[in-house]
Amino acid sequence: MTIMKLWITYSVVFTCGILILLLLFRxxxxxxxxxxxxxxxxxxxxxxxxxxxxxxxxASKSKTTxxxxxxxxxxxxxxxxGGRLRLTIAGQEEIxxxxxxxxxxxLQIKYGNDRTENYQLTxxxxxxxxxxxxxxxxxxxxxxxxxxxxxxxTYAQKxx
Amino acid sequence: xxxxxxxxxxxxxxxxxxxxxxFSAGMVNIASLLLFFSxxxxxxxxxxxxxxxLVKGNLxxxxxxxxxVFLFFFGGFVSNMFVINxxxxxxxxxxxxxxxxxxxCLVAVGTYGHFFYKETLAETEVMLALMLxxxxxxxxxxxxxxxxxxxxxxxxxxxxDLGILFSMFTRKEYRRSKxxxxxxxxxxxxxxxxxxxxxxxxxxxxxxxxxxxxVVSVFLVVVIVYDFYKVKxxxxxxxxxxxxxxxxxxxxxxxxxxxxxxxxxxxxxxAAC
Numbered sequence: 001m002t003i004m005k006l007w008i009t010y011s012v013v014f015t016c017g018i019l020i021l022l023l024l025f026r027x028x029x030x031x032x033x034x035x036x037x038x039x040x041x042x043x044x045x046x047x048x049x050x051x052x053x054x055x056x057x058x059a060s061k062s063k064t065t066x067x068x069x070x071x072x073x074x075x076x077x078x079x080x081x082g083g084r085l086r087l088t089i090a091g092q093e094e095i096x097x098x099x100x101x102x103x104x105x106x107l108q109i110k111y112g113n114d115r116t117e118n119y120q121l122t123x124x125x126x127x128x129x130x131x132x133x134x135x136x137x138x139x140x141x142x143x144x145x146x147x148x149x150x151x152x153x154t155y156a157q158k159x160x
Numbered sequence: 161x162x163x164x165x166x167x168x169x170x171x172x173x174x175x176x177x178x179x180x181x182x183f184s185a186g187m188v189n190i191a192s193l194l195l196f197f198s199x200x201x202x203x204x205x206x207x208x209x210x211x212x213x214l215v216k217g218n219l220x221x222x223x224x225x226x227x228x229v230f231l232f233f234f235g236g237f238v239s240n241m242f243v244i245n246x247x248x249x250x251x252x253x254x255x256x257x258x259x260x261x262x263x264x265c266l267v268a269v270g271t272y273g274h275f276f277y278k279e280t281l282a283e284t285e286v287m288l289a290l291m292l293x294x295x296x297x298x299x300x301x302x303x304x305x306x307x308x309x310x311x312x313x314x315x316x317x318x319x320x321d322l323g324i325l326f327s328m329f330t331r332k333e334y335r336r337s338k339x340x341x342x343x344x345x346x347x348x349x350x351x352x353x354x355x356x357x358x359x360x361x362x363x364x365x366x367x368x369x370x371x372x373x374x375v376v377s378v379f380l381v382v383v384i385v386y387d388f389y390k391v392k393x394x395x396x397x398x399x400x401x402x403x404x405x406x407x408x409x410x411x412x413x414x415x416x417x418x419x420x421x422x423x424x425x426x427x428x429x430x431a432a433c
Contacts (some may be wrong), residue, residue, distance in 0.1 A: 028220035099279035101198075105197075
């Protein structure tokens, strides 16, 4: 009888734990889905800005490898399903690949030449995305990229 | 390493078990950090992250982290269930099963990562979950069979204990204590092995990628095979002793050698089994 009671207690506790987890998952949205769409870079913020820029410049001079981060300025980033990322820079398009790591808090962008950039996804909601470019090699500072979701007009909106 | 339980374990047993499993845990932790950007052998940070994600309202991330913490807990739970329920039937099997499960989890991560991984978030989270479960199994087993002396997947407690021990060694009476010295040796061995595993993992990760998990599994296989070999040897010696014409032979003229040694080893084996 005691063993039966014990089994029931343990089963109930574990089932409750699993149910809470499932409920949390149901109540939330997967960041891989939230990120899909077009985002426009609105701002760059540098913490220790001069140090960051100087370090990147120094890194690119002292080493034959490319600096760890590219300067993305006023670009449109379109996250497509299947891990493709379309960057529009001054009207020119570039296709890269993207994926998320960890608990969905790291955005990894891969260039064709085996170069990879990792960004911390600080904010990701339906309107805003904030990426922290953290470098642990050469750049001592942290750069923050701020995006706003670009609203794409539907056909109905266009003909109004 | 695995046959003896609780207080019947020697310092050598604990050091061997601690070093091999800590080395594996160090490798797994750094591999998961480099491959998935998340730790897998300790959960203290995950508790902090869970709180932070809940405060920020990121329910998805909170659920993921909660799931990982639960799996680490569940690993310890399963491990100790094997130990307490199978210990009387077969100590070796009871202690080896959690390691076998851990190897299965790590080989699954290595194989999936190497051949099938498409870098989706779901895959990343499931693989991290498997690694946390594996580390929970390992930590639960080592802690359980060593009477909570050996914990090998994280170094918070060990670093604290070392701090306490070294402060005790400032006094003469504690410096003379063999028990405390043994404890310091054990803890330092574990910390050094964990750090070495982490360094080796960081160096070899670039070349091996997910195949690193096969190397970790090899270390765990050594833990199992070492004791399996010892068990077989003991059985062989036990059968030989039962045969009517076998007698202990004095191989050396030195007093009590090796009879005394054999007798002591046999007593230890009987106590362990």
